[in-house]
Amino acid sequence: MTAPAHRPFIAACVQLRAGREVAPNVEAAAALIAQAADEGADFILTPENTSIMEAERKLLFEKTRGEDEDMALARFRALARDRKKWLLIGSLPIKVAAEKLANRSLLIAPDGRIAARYDKIHMFDVDLAGGESYRESRNFDAGHEAIVADLPWGRLGMTVCYDLRFPYLYRALAHAGARFITVPSAFTRQTGEAHWHVLLRARAIENGAFVFAPAQGGRHENGRETFGHSLIVAPWGEIIAEAGTEPGIVMAEIDPAKIDEARGRVPSLQHDKNFDAPSVSAPAKVAS
Numbered sequence: 001m002t003a004p005a006h007r008p009f010i011a012a013c014v015q016l017r018a019g020r021e022v023a024p025n026v027e028a029a030a031a032l033i034a035q036a037a038d039e040g041a042d043f044i045l046t047p048e049n050t051s052i053m054e055a056e057r058k059l060l061f062e063k064t065r066g067e068d069e070d071m072a073l074a075r076f077r078a079l080a081r082d083r084k085k086w087l088l089i090g091s092l093p094i095k096v097a098a099e100k101l102a103n104r105s106l107l108i109a110p111d112g113r114i115a116a117r118y119d120k121i122h123m124f125d126v127d128l129a130g131g132e133s134y135r136e137s138r139n140f141d142a143g144h145e146a147i148v149a150d151l152p153w154g155r156l157g158m159t160v161c162y163d164l165r166f167p168y169l170y171r172a173l174a175h176a177g178a179r180f181i182t183v184p185s186a187f188t189r190q191t192g193e194a195h196w197h198v199l200l201r202a203r204a205i206e207n208g209a210f211v212f213a214p215a216q217g218g219r220h221e222n223g224r225e226t227f228g229h230s231l232i233v234a235p236w237g238e239i240i241a242e243a244g245t246e247p248g249i250v251m252a253e254i255d256p257a258k259i260d261e262a263r264g265r266v267p268s269l270q271h272d273k274n275f276d277a278p279s280v281s282a283p284a285k286v287a288s
Contacts, residue, residue, distance in 0.1 A: 006153075006257055007153060007256070008253050009152075009254050010040050010042050010043070010251055010253055010254070011041065011042070011043045011045070011210075011212055011232060011252060011254050012039070012041035012043070012045070012249050012251040013213065013214035013215075013230040013232060013241065013243070013251075014029060014032045014036060014045065014047070014214055014230075014249050015032075015214060015228060015243045015249070015250070016032070016046065016047050016217075016247055017217060017218045017219075017220060017247050018047075018049055018050065018051070018053040018220065019053060019220065019222075020052065020053065020054050020059070020221050020222055021063075022051050022052050022072055025050065025051050025052060026050075026071070026072045026075050028247065029050050029051075030076070030079055032248065033046070033076075033079055033083075033085075033087065034079070034083065035249060037083040037085050039249075039251065040251075041249075041251055042085065042086065043085070043086045043088070043151065043254075044085055044086070044088070045087075045212050045214045046087075046088070046090045046184065046214055047091075047185060047186060047214045047216045048091040048105075048161045048184045048185050048186045048215075049090075049091060049093075049186050049216060050072070050089055050091065050092060050184075051072035052064075052093060053186070053216070053220045053222055053224060054222060055222045055223070055224065056222075060101075060139060061095070061099075061101075061139075064094070064095045065095055066094065066095045066096070067094050067104075070092060072089075072092055073094075073106065076108060077108055077113075077114070078112060080108040080111075080112055081110065081111055083110075084110040084111075085110055086108070086110060086151060087107075088107050088108075088158075088182055088212075089108065090160065090214055091103050091104055091105045091120065091160050091161075091184060092104055092106065093140075097141070100140065101139055101140050102119040102120075102141055103119065103120040103136070103140045103143075103160060104117055104118065104119050104120075105117070105120070105158050105159075105160050107158065115149055116148075117147070118143065118145075118146075119141070119142070119143030120140070120160040120161065121143045121144065121146070121163060121166075121169065122162045122163050122165070122166055122169075123137040123140060123142050123162070124161065125137050128188065128190055129190065130190070132188065132190065134188075136162075146169060146172050146173060146176070148173060148177060148178050153180070153254070153256050154179035154180060154259070155177040155180070156178060156179075156180045157170070157173030157174070157176070157178030157181045157182070157209070158181075158182050159173070159181065159182060159183050160184055160185070161186060161187065163183070164185070164200065165199065167202070167203065167206060171206070173207070174207035174208070174269055175269065175272070178207070178209060179209055180210045180254075181203065181209050181210070181211050181212070182212050183200065184213070184214050185213060185214070185216070186215065186226050187215060187216075187226060187227040188224070188226060188227065189226060191227070192215075192226070192227025192228075193227065197229070197231070197239070200233050201233055201239070202237075203233075204233040204235055205235075205237040205262075206268070207235075207269070208235045208262040208263035208266070208268075209235055210232070210233065210235060210254055210258075211231070211233040213231045213233070215227065215229060215230045215243070216228070217229070217243065217244070217245040217246065217247070218245050218246065218247075227245075228244060228245035229242055229244070229245070230242070230250055231243075231250075232252045234258055235259050235262035236258070236261075236262045240252045
């Protein structure tokens with residue numbers, strides 16, 4: 001008999017185009033989650049900002065609640081329980097103080113309990129070409145803790161969107177036993193076209209891990225344009241499932257044995273070394 005941690009399973013990434021109101025976003029996500037469950041997915045993932053894409057600070061805070069009162073979270077917990085599936089809600093804005101939110105990713109078990117919470121660590125405070133500008137830290141408190149959680153098929157490392165650009169986080173997750181990594185995202189079209197595929201493939205290759213990256217895609221009600229192209233990437237770097245820009249689902253069979261195969265071929269996790277921080281040498285004197 002195959003050990004549970006090495007048993008293949010079906011993963012599904014849900015791609016969304018969230019608007020400015022919570023209820024219709026939740027119902028759109030729930031319908032695609034249910035479709036993925038009906039089509040045989042064991043582990044279903046949604047993108048960052050699953051419940052809302054609202055740029056106006058005042059309106060965002062008016063529509064946001066604490067975890068115990070969040071209707072989106074309650075709906076998704078019930079759905080996971082009813083369908084008896086593992087569900088990763090890429091992120092919800094969760095009110096943690098009067099003037100601050102957490103950009104929180106939630107892993108929900110098949111019995112509806114919250115198995116793990118991860119608050120996005122790296123805030124997207126960026127000015128892009130063409131006047132596109134973001135200040136995530138204005139509304140959100142950065143998280144301070146990397147999170148891993150155990151699934152029936154192996155250990156999961158949780159990240160969100162802009163975290164993707166900080167490889168040391170992924171290395172830490174891999175050393176903590178993560179064999180699967182989640183990167184729910186709302187990448188801008190501009191940065192996605194340039195870096196989305198290469199960064200996700202790099203994180204998979206560097207750590208010999210499966211990477212699941214459900215995404216927002218298309219032009220949103222608030223005017224923002226996201227890249228889409230939800231991906232599932234294998235440990236050797238192959239893209240085994242990819243969406244376009246429209247809402248929908250992509251699915252793939254995940255064989256955990258591929259993780260051991262990749263890590264055996266290039267055992268870089270075993271070769272990591274501690275080293276001193278770089279020092280700057282004085283410039284050599286040039287004879288006159």
